[in-house]
Amino acid sequence: MTQSTPLPSTMRAWLYSANGNPSAALSLSTSHPTPSPPQGSDLLIRVCHCALNPVGAITVATIPSFMRRCPAIPELDFSGTVVAAGPTAPSQFPIGSRVCGTFTVAANRKGLGSLAEWIIVNEETAGLARVPPDMGMAEAAGLQCTGQTAVAMCEKARIKGGERVLVNGASGGVGTMVVQVAKAMGAGVVVAVCSEKNAELVRGLGADEIIDYRVHDPLTKYLAEKYAAEPFDVILDTIGVQELYEHSPDYLKENGIHINVGVNKGLKTFLRWGKNAWLPTAIGGVPRKYCMFNTVLNMRMAGVVADLVDERKLRTVIAEVFEMENALKAYDLLLSQRARGKVVVKVQEL
Numbered sequence: 604m605t606q607s608t609p610l611p612s613t614m615r616a617w618l619y620s621a622n623g624n625p626s627a628a629l630s631l632s633t634s635h636p637t638p639s640p641p642q643g644s645d646l647l648i649r650v651c652h653c654a655l656n657p658v659g660a661i662t663v664a665t666i667p668s669f670m671r672r673c674p675a676i677p678e679l680d681f682s683g684t685v686v687a688a689g690p691t692a693p694s695q696f697p698i699g700s701r702v703c704g705t706f707t708v709a710a711n712r713k714g715l716g717s718l719a720e721w722i723i724v725n726e727e728t729a730g731l732a733r734v735p736p737d738m739g740m741a742e743a744a745g746l747q748c749t750g751q752t753a754v755a756m757c758e759k760a761r762i763k764g765g766e767r768v769l770v771n772g773a774s775g776g777v778g779t780m781v782v783q784v785a786k787a788m789g790a791g792v793v794v795a796v797c798s799e800k801n802a803e804l805v806r807g808l809g810a811d812e813i814i815d816y817r818v819h820d821p822l823t824k825y826l827a828e829k830y831a832a833e834p835f836d837v838i839l840d841t842i843g844v845q846e847l848y849e850h851s852p853d854y855l856k857e858n859g860i861h862i863n864v865g866v867n868k869g870l871k872t873f874l875r876w877g878k879n880a881w882l883p884t885a886i887g888g889v890p891r892k893y894c895m896f897n898t899v900l901n902m903r904m905a906g907v908v909a910d911l912v913d914e915r916k917l918r919t920v921i922a923e924v925f926e927m928e929n930a931l932k933a934y935d936l937l938l939s940q941r942a943r944g945k946v947v948v949k950v951q952e953l
């Protein structure tokens with residue numbers, strides 16, 4: 604192992620043992636043991652910022668303690684500096700380098716998380732990239748989970764050039780990334796669904812048209828009226844609005860695809876996933892292709908996202924940055940489902 608500076612024996616970390624909503628389940632420890640020295644391909648990272656994700660809160664609420672470390676650390680996304688490396692650690696992340704990354708969902712479910720001052724990562728537990736030179740560390744923390752999800756959605760939609768794309772939830776953590784990645788991959792027209800108060804922001808990310816779903820309610824009726832003659836090739840839903848898929852034949856091409864990553868309806872989401880993807884049209888299935896998936900967060904995708912930032916095709920929109928001790932307030936904003944962009948926690952000054 605090589606290491607830049609000696610490590611304190613304890614650190615600040617948000618922890619949970621029993622499941623529940625973050626406000627009930629999480630507590631801030633000021634004396635949690637720092638990770639053991641890195642082994643093999645491990646990297647030890649001094650975390651500077653952590654960005655929250657709905658999936659992080661879902662894990663706190665649902666994964667029982669016998670399936671994970673106890674106490675566990677919440678959250679996936681982080682930015683920070685490499686402070687020590689195991690003997691076979693990847694050489695592209697030398698000690699002192701600024702990195703941003705995200706724990707995989709599987710690692711997070713086992714209790715590994717980023718809302719702590721020091722973390723250990725390796726290629727099995729996290730996707731990692733260098734922080735693009737012009738990017739701040741708060742922005743970098745919010746880049747990877749939603750950025751990789753946006754890339755995965757656009758890759759699955761096979762956006763190559765000229766497509767007409769509808770993005771639902773365009774002002775959220777995933778949606779702000781999807782609008783930008785779709786344009787970066789060559790989408791011809793991106794129509795973005797969000798509240799009027801976020802219209803200017805989303806237009807600034809590259810959306811060609813904005814629809815305020817609160818004004819045009821029901822949204823599906825408005826879409827049918829406006830886009831029947833010029834239907835979409837792709838619908839990218841980051842919220843999980845079932846009606847949007849059920850009515851999609853009115854505004855999605857016959858060979859088009861509807862991709863959803865939103866899971867805000869809990870178990871219902873997964874029952875609908877099965878029905879939407881596999882119910883034959885002869886017995887009531889919707890005659891449009893449906894796809895839902897959990898993004899496999901990894902090193903390759905982390906690099907793709909960082910490259911898009913380098914090319915100035917992608918940036919992180921920050922809703923608000925909270926101090927470490929105010930992380931529960933950050934969760935309140937995240938769980939309000941009204942955050943515009945990423946909710947970030949400043950873990951420590953580097």
Ligand SMILES: NC(=O)c1ccc[n+]([C@@H]2O[C@H](COP(=O)([O-])OP(=O)(O)OC[C@H]3O[C@@H](n4cnc5c(N)ncnc54)[C@H](OP(=O)(O)O)[C@@H]3O)[C@@H](O)[C@H]2O)c1
Binds near residue numbers: 748897
């Ligand atoms: N499958 C995967 O790999 C994966 C990965 C990441 C996230 N996710 C899931 O994706 C979903 C979105 O995550 P996120 O981080 O983007 O959440 P988020 O940032 O909390 O989303 C907040 C945004 O949702 C918008 N919104 C809320 N209700 C809406 C509705 N009915 N129609 C349109 N927009 C609506 C709000 O827009 P306005 O304020 O403008 O109305 C707000 O900007 C979550 O369910 C998350 O678990 C899945």
